[in-house]
Amino acid sequence: MPVDGMVAVGAGLAVGLAGIGAGLGEQGIGAAAVGAMAEDPDFFGRGLLMTVIPETIVIFGLVISFLLMFI
Amino acid sequence: MFKPVEMVKVSIVGSKDNFEKTAETLHRLNLLHIEDYGEESEYFQIGQPLEKASKASRFLVTLRSMLSYIKVDPAYEPKKVYSVGEIDSMLEEKVSDLESKITSKLEEIRAAEEELRRLEDEKKVLDPLKAIGLPVDLLGGYRNLQVFVGYFSANPMEKIMDVTKEFEIVISPYDKEFVGAIFVKSEFAQEVFKVIQEFGYREIAVPEFEGTYDARLQEIEKRQEDLKSKIESLRQEVEKLEKDNLDLMLAMEEYLTIELEKSELPLRAAVSKYAFVLAGYVPKEKFDEMKREIEQATDGKVVVEQLTDKMKPPTALKNPRFAKPFELLTFTYTTPKYHEVDPTTLMAIVFPLMFGFMLGDIGYGVVILILGLWLKTKLKTPGWQDLLTILVYSAISTIAFGFIYGEFLGFELFGEHSVLAEITHNEFFEHVPHINRLELAPAILVLTIAIGVLHMGIGYVFGIMNVKKEHGWKHAVYEKLNWLLALISIGLIITGFILNQMSGKFAFAPNFAYITATPLVIAWAILTIKGEGAMFLIEYLTLLSNTISYARLLAVGLASVGFAIAFNYMVLEMLFPMGIVGIIAGIIIFLLGHFINLLLGILDPGLQSLRLHYVEHFVKYFEGGGVRYSPFGKIRKFTKEE
Numbered sequence: 001m002p003v004d005g006m007v008a009v010g011a012g013l014a015v016g017l018a019g020i021g022a023g024l025g026e027q028g029i030g031a032a033a034v035g036a037m038a039e040d041p042d043f044f045g046r047g048l049l050m051t052v053i054p055e056t057i058v059i060f061g062l063v064i065s066f067l068l069m070f071i
Numbered sequence: 072m073f074k075p076v077e078m079v080k081v082s083i084v085g086s087k088d089n090f091e092k093t094a095e096t097l098h099r100l101n102l103l104h105i106e107d108y109g110e111e112s113e114y115f116q117i118g119q120p121l122e123k124a125s126k127a128s129r130f131l132v133t134l135r136s137m138l139s140y141i142k143v144d145p146a147y148e149p150k151k152v153y154s155v156g157e158i159d160s161m162l163e164e165k166v167s168d169l170e171s172k173i174t175s176k177l178e179e180i181r182a183a184e185e186e187l188r189r190l191e192d193e194k195k196v197l198d199p200l201k202a203i204g205l206p207v208d209l210l211g212g213y214r215n216l217q218v219f220v221g222y223f224s225a226n227p228m229e230k231i232m233d234v235t236k237e238f239e240i241v242i243s244p245y246d247k248e249f250v251g252a253i254f255v256k257s258e259f260a261q262e263v264f265k266v267i268q269e270f271g272y273r274e275i276a277v278p279e280f281e282g283t284y285d286a287r288l289q290e291i292e293k294r295q296e297d298l299k300s301k302i303e304s305l306r307q308e309v310e311k312l313e314k315d316n317l318d319l320m321l322a323m324e325e326y327l328t329i330e331l332e333k334s335e336l337p338l339r340a341a342v343s344k345y346a347f348v349l350a351g352y353v354p355k356e357k358f359d360e361m362k363r364e365i366e367q368a369t370d371g372k373v374v375v376e377q378l379t380d381k382m383k384p385p386t387a388l389k390n391p392r393f394a395k396p397f398e399l400l401t402f403t404y405t406t407p408k409y410h411e412v413d414p415t416t417l418m419a420i421v422f423p424l425m426f427g428f429m430l431g432d433i434g435y436g437v438v439i440l441i442l443g444l445w446l447k448t449k450l451k452t453p454g455w456q457d458l459l460t461i462l463v464y465s466a467i468s469t470i471a472f473g474f475i476y477g478e479f480l481g482f483e484l485f486g487e488h489s490v491l492a493e494i495t496h497n498e499f500f501e502h503v504p505h506i507n508r509l510e511l512a513p514a515i516l517v518l519t520i521a522i523g524v525l526h527m528g529i530g531y532v533f534g535i536m537n538v539k540k541e542h543g544w545k546h547a548v549y550e551k552l553n554w555l556l557a558l559i560s561i562g563l564i565i566t567g568f569i570l571n572q573m574s575g576k577f578a579f580a581p582n583f584a585y586i587t588a589t590p591l592v593i594a595w596a597i598l599t600i601k602g603e604g605a606m607f608l609i610e611y612l613t614l615l616s617n618t619i620s621y622a623r624l625l626a627v628g629l630a631s632v633g634f635a636i637a638f639n640y641m642v643l644e645m646l647f648p649m650g651i652v653g654i655i656a657g658i659i660i661f662l663l664g665h666f667i668n669l670l671l672g673i674l675d676p677g678l679q680s681l682r683l684h685y686v687e688h689f690v691k692y693f694e695g696g697g698v699r700y701s702p703f704g705k706i707r708k709f710t711k712e713e
Contacts, residue, residue, distance in 0.1 A: 044403055045405065045685065046405075048678075048682070048685065049404075049682075049686050052678075052686060053686065059622050059623050060616070063516070063619055070513045
């Protein structure tokens with residue numbers, strides 16, 4: 001499957017930038033979740049849930065890069 | 072399996088003089104989840120603890136404070152189990168005996184620690200005092216003079232001159248500040264104090280001793296050594312004493328805890344002048360046993376009745392043995408409500424499958440399996456045992472998927488030019504059926520989306536069951552069925568998209584999948600607008616992102632394969648040809664790289680699999696917020712009943 005150079009760069013940007021975005025999103029939530037967990041350990045489940053919500057954005061980036069690379 | 076244990080509400084009514092026997096029996100049976108009596112009325116009040124409660128709690132405080140001194144491993148197994156009668160007969164004597172032995176030593180330790188602290192404080196002021204340069208006996212003890220000894224931020228001499236000339240000051244720089252002593256006539260003391268406060272004066276408490284500062288310092292250090300060794304030896308004595316009596320102490324602690332619980336039972340009951348009422352929940356199948364036991368113990372003077380009104384029964388999860396450890400993950404999220412579908416069993420099947428799907432490597436699977444089994448013999452607390460059992464299941468699934476993918480530490484096992492085929496020159500290995508993840512990634516991507524639609528679909532089916540049970544069919548259709556339709560339509564739209572891509576058509580050219588999806592989208596939109604409001608139409612995008620989120624099943628796997636292949640390439644192709652140094656470096660990098668990848672391989676698939684359950688799957692139906700079934704009673708470990 002021939003992949004043009006710029007397409008590969010685009011795919012890389014899609015995953016990389018999405019990763020940075022998700023990281024920025026998670027830093028605040030993660031800090032708050034750890035704080036809440038320190039107050040009440042029962043918060044662990046919900047804290048984890050909240051923290052990983054922005055992560056889906058990376059998956060979007062990944063899917064886009066797949067579409068670019070393979071289709 | 073998907074339902075918690077069925078409960079019945081019971082009331083236990085009897086005359087007060089039978090209360091103790093009832094409490095005894097209930098505690099032994101360990102069945103009744105008591106509903107605390109809250110409101111007080113003209114006839115019924117919350118009861119008073121039985122008389123023996125205060126004594127039990129007094130002993131318990133003593134014992135626990137002694138036990139807190141040594142750390143007892145929660146998984147500790149007693150060598151001797153005492154009988155209740157034994158404990159009862161020697162309790163008082165033994166507790167006071169232990170107390171006199173241990174408490175006196177603990178007090179000595181405390182006193183020594185106190186002196187140690189005081190000496191440490193004194194040590195801290197010796198150095199600055201020495202810097203002033205006056206012997207310690209000149210720094211205090213005057214009749215007509217007030218001495219201010221302490222730190223100053225600057226030299227206050229000139230300002231003091233404004234107040235009085237009759238003073239003496241000795242001051243020298245010390246650690247970015249000044250330290251000094253001011254001698255002033257008592258009548259000016261007040262005003263001088265005001266002045267020096269402006270110079271950031273902080274007092275130094277001058278210790279009382281004779282001789283030079285250096286001699287005192289040596290003296291203190293020697294004393295500290297002595298105290299430390301004294302504390303250490305006392306500690307050892309206490310620890311030895313407690314270790315020798317550990318079984319007895321734990322047995323007494325357990326006995327007293329149980330006695331206290333029993334004698335505090337009236338606090339949870341409604342009590343009138345002559346009678347008591349206890350209300351609570353019991354598993355349905357145990358009701359007859361409890362009724363029989365209580366009525367037997369009290370000659371039928373206490374009546375156990377089943378009540379028909381269902382309030383809010385507690386949840387006791389009922390799952391097959393293999394799924395039990397996964398209850399830990401369910402409870403971490405929240406406790407299911409009594410009427411809700413219990414997700415544990417489904418999770419027990421899907422979680423390891425997802426884990427294996429992501430990691431899928433024979434080598435890593437075997438290492439994790441061995442690690443998990445080894446840790447299971449080391450970490451005995453229930454929480455760890457559950458977690459490690461989950462890890463072992465996941466490892467087995469990882470090995471199974473490793474065979475499907477034909478991967479071993481990142482090497483390809485099967486297929487042309489694969490490791491096994493090259494080494495053995497056996498054609499058999501070239502033709503072992505397997506799925507190469509890297510080559511078939513687009514197909515696996517589609518598969519993960521399908522898994523997502525199925526997984527969330529099951530969630531919505533559970534959701535329909537939950538809502539129907541609590542609010543009826545109408546709500547189930549408006550709140551859950553519409554979203555199930557939306558989910559199916561998303562699945563169809565993605566299918567249509569892929570079909571068009573594969574046949575090279577325009578992405579949104581009509582095909583059968585799009586056409587089938589249209590009525591579903593319309594039905595979803597109508598139901599949603601009627602049921603929840605037009606605002607909720609936006610949630611369609613959330614659902615779409617949930618669906619795509621399952622692509623992580625592929626992504627995490629590819630990342631771990633990529634790591635492994637990169638390390639293998641570095642070692643085999645780049646380092647090994649460099650000769651003996653290269654081989655040594657190669658082995659180190661190989662071990663280190665795969666170790667890191669293995670750690671990531673446990674953490675990441677575990678967390679991602681958990682996340683897919685918590686965020687994508689559970690929110691479709693699992694509200695939680697139930698009360699956990701915790702029966703009145705205790706499983707004895709250090710004591711036994713005759």
